[in-house]
Amino acid sequence: MKPARRRWMLACPEKPRNARDVMDLVLRSRGLGPDVFPPIDLALLERYLPLRGMEEAAHVTARHIVRGSGILIVGDYDCDGITSAAQLDLFLRDIGHENRRVAIPRRAEGYGVPLRAVEAAEDCRLLVALDCGTLDREAVTAARRKGMDVVVIDHHEVILDRLAPATVLVNPKHPDCPSPFKEFCSAGLTLLFLTRLRRALNGTHGHVPLDGRYLSLAGVGTIADMVPLTGGNRILAGAGLKALNGSAHMPLAQLQKAAGLEKRPVRAGEVAYHMAPRLNAAGRMGDPARAFDLLTAEDPEAARRLAEELGRLNARRQKDVTRILDDIRGRIQEGASGRRTVVLDDPSWNPGLVGIVATKVQQELLYGPVVLLGADHPDAPVFRGSVRSIPGYDVHHALSLCSDLLVQWGGHKMAAGVTLEPDRVEVFARRFEEVAQQAEPDLFVPRGRIDLELAPDLVDRDLYEALLTLEPYGVGNPAPIFLARNVPLEGLRTFGKQGAHLALRDVRSGVPAVYWNGAASWASKGPGGGPRPADVVFRIEWDDYRRCPRLNVVDLFPEGIPLQQSPPPPF
Known part of the structure; x- marks a missing residue:
């Protein structure tokens, strides 16, 4: 098929x-x-800074820095979250704030701020959640009960009656956010936040240049997260690529070398298809903290070893993706006629890989929303998986109509993550297909x-x-x-x-x-x-x-x- x-x-x-x-x-x-296609001029980013909560987030964070408070940084396990966490960690290192710790959740823990990180952060008075936190009620509530301030910098969909009780939320998708540009990812938002944090510190910790190190991290995260490269994202991606080609950040230069890009001009395609998959491979195949360790490495030899390790993980990832896709190819051929969606599960599938495979299923087998579910081990009590949509079909809304069948879910119009009990897969697949059948038929023709x-x-x-x-x-x-x-x-x-x-x-x-x-x-x-x-x-x-x-x-x-x-x- x-x-x-x-x-x-x-x-x-x-x-x-x-x-x-x-x-x-x-x-x-x-x-x-x-407005949509601005020149790649960093000065033009100023127009994008009227973001709801941005100034308050900067002042809350600056207050804790001046007090010497312990700061817990939590970044999501994908490239966007890790490059965001790396930027904030780099900034705190540059200003000499040693009282900090970083938690990058494993995929097996599911999306969001892990409760165990909050419980372990006894000495921290501030939690900064990057690329997660908007709807993480349990963990954010636990942090507030411990007396912590919580700053959330995120770009995932906002559901007002499910918002976590953060001290301040910076999310351009909030309906009260005045920013005309809603498509920043967290890596871009983090860089903008650091410009305001630096100003809020008012020289108390010196002047930290947000140089090519930060620009390259923000650019890689922006390109990797597949957000529109227009408006402010065009500036961030373009400036980040210029920094990358100037070898501005040693760890990324080591990653480029390991990916065979050392003597080639690095464009957005090289980031998307050669660099970002290596960073994401850490979380998909093991511990995403290894990617964070690379991006914050200070020793070139340590960075080289980490970059090569991520290359080996990525090669394993590619082999496993091929195996899963071959399995799915046979299963879809058995009976997908007339369907608009694909929902498949297998406890042997790595939940960290099914999102990649879902995109390939759309390209090669069936053009429509795809849900693929795997498990962390054969006896896991739940399946975890990824959802990929097609242009014009709001999969976030579709999942909201199936939410009573899901243990956990969240994401965007085009992509989401879900957690589902095995005995509910069949009924979920039927409902998900029924929702798709109500959409316009032309959406399902590429x-x-x-x-x-x-x-x-x-x-x-x-x-x-x-x-x-x-x-x-x-x-x-x-x-x-x-x-x-x-x-x-x-x-x-x-x-x-x-x-x-x-x-x-x-x-x-x-x-x-x-x-x-x-x-x-x-x-x-x-x-x-x-x-x-x-x-x-x-x-x-x-x-x-x-x-x-x-x-x-x-x-x-x-x-x-x-x-x-x-x-x-x-x-």
């Missing part, structure tokens, strides 16, 4: 004549004005957005370099996709494992192209021999071997592309 073929929509009907036209039309068709038509003979170095100014690419700002009609393509050679990939060339313009995993598709579309005309959907990338731009073929239509007339999908 494979998802239905993507339906393509053309966002801009105008045809460019040169590179400047291309840039103007892409920006216009995406609605990327200066759609693709083409920015504009572009003749291959316009693809040159000038255009490639102009498009680089649109980076960093990611959620909310993907790399532009173009359409060229009736291109005479010549298949040159297959390459890669089992000859899965195909090198091509546009016979008219001579522009090279590559069709990743497209060799079988090309062979099925007609006999070999001379050039074949086709409508080509493509991105533009750099060919290191030829030292020129090339077409990265996304889809191919020898029969002509059947463009849809409905509005293009959101990013």
Whole structure:
């Protein structure tokens, strides 16, 4: 079984004549004005700082620092939470505040502030929860009863009647938050918070520069958490990438080296696909504190060993993901016809990996909301799992309609975590499917957005370099996709494992192209021999071997592309 073929929509009907036209039309068709697509200028972050609770959080924290209070930092176990905790720990280290401790919960404990960390923090008078805490009533209540102030810096969905009793909550998703930009992740919010904390300290602990160390951590967390790279996130990600490429933070430089990125320019894709998975592998395969230890390491040799350890964990993670996906592939083929959702469980599945697998299920098997559940050990009393949604389908709302069947749940519109008793999986799967059946059918057909038509003979170095100014690419700002009609393509050679990939060339313009995993598709579309005309959907990338731009073929239509007339999908 494979998802239905993507339906393509053309966002801009105008045809460019040169590179400047291309840039103007892409920006216009995406609605990327200066508010959504600001220059990467750190001074512009000031406009995003009117966040509910931000000033109060800074003053509460500054008061405890001046008193010398014990401070407990809790960060979530993913890349966003760990880079947030690393920033605050680094700041306290820089100002000489030694009375601090850090707790990174293991995935087996479930999402949120772990109660055991609060109970063990006898000498702490302040808890700072990063990337968690908004709805963590039990742990936050326990901390308040012990006389602790609690500052929560988070970006998860806010449910007003379930809010934890924090001293102060900083969360742009709170309905009373005046910030016009709601899409910061916690790593970005933490950096903004540190600018206000530094000001609240009013020079009592010297002036700590929030330099490339902090910027690189905030940038990695922002890119890794898949938040839209527009508005303030564009500035944070862009500044973070600049710091990364300048080797501003030694531990991240060691991670880059271990990931084979030492001599390559690091862009958002390298962070998302090579660096962040290594940081996340610590929590998925063992103890997330190992990633925190790397990001706060002061000794280069210790950082090198930790980076290599995370690389080994990531390799194990990749093998386990392949095994789980192969298992699911057989189970879905047995009977997914007509369904809009997938809900599967297996006590042998690692709960730390099922979120990654859920995304692959959507890409390869069934395009719709996916819930995969595993267990911490074969006799565990509950299943824990991950939920992944599709654009336009609010999975947070869907889970709220099933909440009576869940032990614990929380997350975003596009992703969530759940805890479920094994004997309730079947009834939950039925209800979850029933909710999805009430949504519009078109949501469950994958759609693709083409920015504009572009003749291959316009693809040159000038255009490639102009498009680089649109980076960093990611959620909310993907790399532009173009359409060229009736291109005479010549298949040159297959390459890669089992000859899965195909090198091509546009016979008219001579522009090279590559069709990743497209060799079988090309062979099925007609006999070999001379050039074949086709409508080509493509991105533009750099060919290191030829030292020129090339077409990265996304889809191919020898029969002509059947463009849809409905509005293009959101990013």
